[in-house]
Amino acid sequence: MNEVHTLMTLLTVHFIALMSPGPDFALVVQNAGRYGRQVGVTIALGLSLGILLHAILSLTGTSLLIREQPTLFALLQGAGGAYLLWLGLGAARSAWASLRQTNTPVTDNAPEPVAAVGTIKQALAKGFATNILNPKALVFFLSLLSTLIPAGMSTSGKITAISLLWLISFLWFALLAWLLTGQRVQQTVRRWTPYVDALCGLIFLVIGATILVRLLPL
Template sequence: MSEFHVLVTLAGIHFIALMSPGPDFALVVQNSTRYGRQTGIAIAFGLSIGILIHSILSLTGISYLVHSHPGLFFVLQLMGGSYLLYLGISGFKGIIQHIRFPSANQKSGADFTISSKKHAFTRGLTTNLLNPKALVFFISLMSTLVPASMSLQGKLTALFILWSLALFWFCSLAWALSTQRVQRALTRLSIYIDGVCCLLFSIIGFTIVYQAISH
């Protein structure tokens, strides 16, 4: 298979994976819906940098070493699962606070999930980096599709494709969900969207922690 076909296949598989529901997708949907475009785009940048780091670590073999070392991978699973549980539980606490004191939240413009663009970027980066499923996915993707004999230019192009597709998709999602028309339509549903996203974080986080402990 030529390098061109490798890169096209890599891009196709990666883009399909990006569109599938998961912590990254939920994070952008939840916060773009509630806090607007700038927050969503800041999260998208964080997620794309996390994906770039995962890609580099997988390409250099570092991720494989972590995955093949039971102790290190166990720690990563616990950290990642616990972090997603934290996102879910803290989000539910914020929803309860919003329900109990709606006027106070509107008056002060309280933001119980994201406090700044820097916080949004960090949230996106941390959510992606601590996801052990992302580590396993990129190990599989790189080891299966990117041969060791691929040229340096080809490998750099692969890294650029993985990063740019992630940035494009998550920014597009944040942009689409934060247009005035969509915002007006979602205003009354925002708290339910928050609830679904927090439930997703909690389920995935619990599943990761459970799998780590039970193995």
């Protein structure tokens, strides 16, 4: 019964965190409406696999070892911040290209929007990389699992915990992608694509810049 209560608390806290705007949320919003349901759900799978790996690393103590190595953790933060900045710049370029296309007469030379995802494999890789390279995710899962998962919890209980974390993550992001690719919603999303790209790009840029700035020596 105690393990059931622990799992319910864990999933509740995690689900609240999933719903908060962040790189994962922005990635689904930016790409699902533009590239369709299959790409959106594939990104959701990639994000959830990143979450699964974070959970495994936290429960096995690997995340703690990384966190306690200042140089290694700084390298991870730098890589994550730079990757988010790269995503932000890509989203900004997509927004600019879409705005130019909107204001350009339809001709054979009209500019095409900048593609953020080319294939299903790229969608999966981008979803996975966005989550696993986010140093805030490492710290979040390390704190969450070390606080809520007791050391004496059974192995089956820990396996159930990380499985449910993966499942709820995938279902949430897949549902978000599914809703964003409905026929009526997609018509609206297409009209607002430049502004969606711009907003998502801003989220990526702000979070990425914040991570990198914190690495600078005082």
